[in-house]
Amino acid sequence: MTAAGRALAAALLALAGAARADEIKPGSTFLSPEMQRQQQDQSRNPGYLWVEQGEELFSRRDGVSPTCISCHADPKQSLRGAAARYPQVDAASGKLVNLEGRIEQCRVDRQKQPAFGYESQDLLGLTAYVASLSKGMPLSVSAEGAAKPFYEAGKAFYERRQGQLNLACTQCHDGLVGQKLRGDTISYGIGTGYPAYRLEWNGLGSLHRRLRACSLGVRATQFDYGSDDYLALELYLAVRARDLPMEAPGLRR
Amino acid sequence: MRLAAIRSALIMLALASAPASALEAYKVVGDAIPAPLGGKIGDLKRGRALVLDRTQGNCLICHQVPEPNEPFQGTIGPGLAGVGARLDTGQLRLRLIDAGLLNPQTVMPPYFRIEGLRDVAPAFRDRPALTAQEIEDVVAYLASLRTP
Incomplete structure (x- = not known):
């Protein structure tokens, strides 16, 4: 494909159906009912x-x-x-x-x-x-004013293909939500449950640790913890999740 | 004389800096790449192992294959049972090499492409996800899946 062709494809990708705000559901929605109960129960959520x-x-x-x-x-x-x-x-x-x-x-x-x-x-x-201390409260992160350039950078990160597998976050977390990736169900990819206890980690981890796992999954550069790239993405994900309840500490697979 | 020396030095330099892992060339005809990559002959058994393997091919993260002993198969791509009857080997080859040639918005990763990719992890940089031989092996396996 030519460079122009790729640019056009990237533009089309960005236009391709992002999930509407009122469609986006918390990560816990994709857990089994038993795991949802366990997340809610302070004596059973590690x-x-x-x-x-x-x-x-x-x-x-x-x-x-x-x-x-x-x-x-x-x-x-x-x-x-x-x-x-x-x-x-x-x-x-x-x-x-x-x-x-x-x-x-x-x-x-x-x-x-x-x-x-x-x-x-x-x-x-x-x-x-x-x-x-904010559990259950609606997420209310600003994308305006001084936050705007960071929001735009996070959005661009979310929408651009990366890694050897050439995938953008939006392709899975907007376009394929609910589908099975191996045994896992694809969620909207928002961070309201983090830091979360993941069964795969057998421990608690930050959102940036989770993002690094996604980067590795598409064989892309794993940015540093606290890097500008992941911070901007975290902001974009938080704006995507606006008004959804805080779930941390979440329980995730 | 001097110019010729410079020219030959430049040619030497160009040869030296050419990527050691330049990919085998291929020709697209319609929606297919009819000729095997590098003239290699695919091996069905090796191809099956690559498809089922969870690190290298990892096809089952998105696709289903008629392998009842393989749990947790993905639902993102089309099922591969009968794909050998639906597509010929040239069509299979193109879809593995770079499905983006057919559909720029595809989620199917390009398995034999190194240019036009961004932020590739160091361990995977400048090499395709599958080698020419591996592409041919997977083509041979997929072509054998003829029962829907």
Whole structure:
């Protein structure tokens, strides 16, 4: 195919039926009824082990001052809904930050401690805890103003073919939702359950870990945890999921 | 004299920098590629192994084949039972090599193409998903699936 032909094909692909906002359903919709019940049950959803660990870290002193709770008193009230507004543009730096990024920023700038590092158990725990405080609340992430260029970059990422298998996110997660990919059912590919406990991982993982698995699946570059590419994609997915309930810690296959 | 030397040096350079893994050429006729890639002869048994294998071909992630002992077959692509009766070997070959030649919006990955791809993982860069021999092996297996 010529370069012009490929450009035309890419344009057609972008036009090819993206799912309408009112069609998009949470990831848990594609679980068995038993797994849906297990996700809801705090005593049977293993993700809550990380939530409990995060809750403990949130108020632990260990010589660290201030602790999280010294600024965020009564987190069940003060941080309710906070996670539903991430990722967002950090006003001071102009950078897009997700929940993990904001927690690390507090850790480094305010607590003067070394960053936990993406995918560390401590950061997963704190992220899961803060996300759990917004459970059931509608996702409300902005794609306007300072967020707009990041949203556009995420949308472009979502719609472009990549990897040796030459697939775009939209081809499966809009066009083939409900179909079987081996034994798995394709979902709308939104991140409202993350960090999630995945059976395949036998542990809790971040959305970026899940995105890296998708990249590997199409034999594409796996971008770094917290990379600009995945942050922009996370924003686009969050806007796609606008008004859907937060599910973290989700349970996923 | 001097020009000739430069010219031959340039030719040497071009030869040296030509990709070692340049893909075998093929000719499209209608919706088919009638000639075997590189003149290679496909092996049905190797082709079957590639189709069932979960890492290399991994065809069953999207397709169903008449193999009752294979659980968890995908539902994305057309079922492959009887595909050898529906399509001839040239048509099968083209669809494996680059189904995008027929339908630019296809979800079927190109299994014998290295150009026009973006952000390919380092381990898979500059080599096709299947070699010419492997394409011919899979063609031989698919051509044998004649019962719908």
